[in-house]
Amino acid sequence: MDRISALRNVEDALRDFESGESDLAATEQRVVTVLRTYATDFEGADGLAPYQATGEGRAHGLVVVAANETDARQKVHDLLEEERGTLDFDVGRL
Structure with a gap:
């Protein structure tokens, strides 16, 4: 699904909510x-x-966009405001 399709689907969901x-x-x-x-x-x-x-x-359960697993691990630490090595988790490509 590209970005435009995603936005249209979200707009459809909001339209249905607004209309009851x-x-x-x-x-x-x-x-x-x-x-x-x-x-x-x-x-x-x-x-x-x-x-x-x-x-x-x-x-x-956190999902991040990164160039590789190392960058993904760092992004998770950054999002949670934790120093490297303070959290025990693995990362895998979706």
Whole structure:
């Protein structure tokens, strides 16, 4: 899914919410689904790709866009404002 398709799908979800055809929970689910689909299909310039952190604690489940696993690990630490080595997690490409 490209960016334009993702935005259109989010707009459709918001339109349905505004018209009363969808409730907030259903709208949230649709938007999350669009975002997850966009992230897993994402192929950025310069070799960027989505990586997901797995493990225990705050890092588990985070998805970041990075050039490689090392950069992905650093981005997770930066997002959580943690020093390297303070969190136990792995990263894998989606």
